[in-house]
Amino acid sequence: MGEQRENSAWVRRFHPAPEGSVRLVCLPHAGGSAPFYFPMSQALSPAVDVLCLQYPGRQERRLDPGIENIPDYADAIAAELKPWLDVPTAFFGHSMGAVLAYEVALRLERDAGTGPVAVFASGRRAPSRYRDENVHRRDDDGIVKEMQLLSGTDARVLGNEEILRMVLPAIRSDYTAIETYRSEPGAALRAPITVFTGDDDPRTSLEEAEAWRAHTVGEFDIHVFPGGHFFLANHSQKIIEIVSAKLSAASSQQH
Numbered sequence: 001m002g003e004q005r006e007n008s009a010w011v012r013r014f015h016p017a018p019e020g021s022v023r024l025v026c027l028p029h030a031g032g033s034a035p036f037y038f039p040m041s042q043a044l045s046p047a048v049d050v051l052c053l054q055y056p057g058r059q060e061r062r063l064d065p066g067i068e069n070i071p072d073y074a075d076a077i078a079a080e081l082k083p084w085l086d087v088p089t090a091f092f093g094h095s096m097g098a099v100l101a102y103e104v105a106l107r108l109e110r111d112a113g114t115g116p117v118a119v120f121a122s123g124r125r126a127p128s129r130y131r132d133e134n135v136h137r138r139d140d141d142g143i144v145k146e147m148q149l150l151s152g153t154d155a156r157v158l159g160n161e162e163i164l165r166m167v168l169p170a171i172r173s174d175y176t177a178i179e180t181y182r183s184e185p186g187a188a189l190r191a192p193i194t195v196f197t198g199d200d201d202p203r204t205s206l207e208e209a210e211a212w213r214a215h216t217v218g219e220f221d222i223h224v225f226p227g228g229h230f231f232l233a234n235h236s237q238k239i240i241e242i243v244s245a246k247l248s249a250a251s252s253q254q255h
Contacts, residue, residue, distance in 0.1 A: 010080040015045035022251035023089040027097030030174035057170030066173025070181040074103035090118040096178040098124035117250035122196040125208030127183035136175035192219035198231030
């Protein structure tokens with residue numbers, strides 16, 4: 001089964017750690033790709049077996065059609081992860097990835113109780129908090145402007161029109177999915193939720209980040225860092241320390 005699990009288009013396992021006592025599934029932001037989490041994977045290995053998700057429509061999956069709504073995204077990811085739930089598993093999602101982590105966790109908890117032992121939600125307001133956003137309806141230049149505002153895309157990519165043209169359809173699909181998303185009222189996880197947020201994120205206020213508290217019946221905590229939407233790039237060591245400590249505690253409770 002181990003070999004079969006390697007072949008999924010969705011899963012990148014940069015530093016396989018089969019002896020790790022816990023597994024961490026990392027879900028990228030809108031327009032993001034699996035290598036965004038390469039440094040986290042490297043830092044947590046070999047204690048943690050890190051899976052980085054590769055969404056359709058980008059990099060080696062650029063010919064796969066993008067997904068334009070969160071329920072379909074979450075259904076597909078939940079199905080992909082089922083073979084990997086043989087050890088205690090946690091989720092780390094940034095921005096759109098935080099919403100996907102929450103929705104996938106809800107699905108897995110409802111389906112035979114195989115939910116994650118912890119959920120880390122980074123750089124995203126709570127699922128129940130909405131803003132009227134329509135980046136997905138902008139022209140290509142408008143989408144590029146939003147990406148520049150969030151500073152989430154390497155300037156070398158933004159400056160290369162050929163590469164940008166290849167990834168824009170995937171970015172537009174992701175923005176369509178997250179901007180049209182509406183959470184199920186009253187839904188909450190059993191898994192504890194840890195929130196990471198930047199104090200100057202133009203897309204998430206502190207109140208909107210705190211509102212994640214209502215989305216779990218388990219423990220909740222929040223860590224505020226200096227910075228904007230991609231604050232985690234400048235605070236990766238501290239974030240990895242917090243994640244590592246939480247995973248260690250969660251995994252010891254399972255044994």
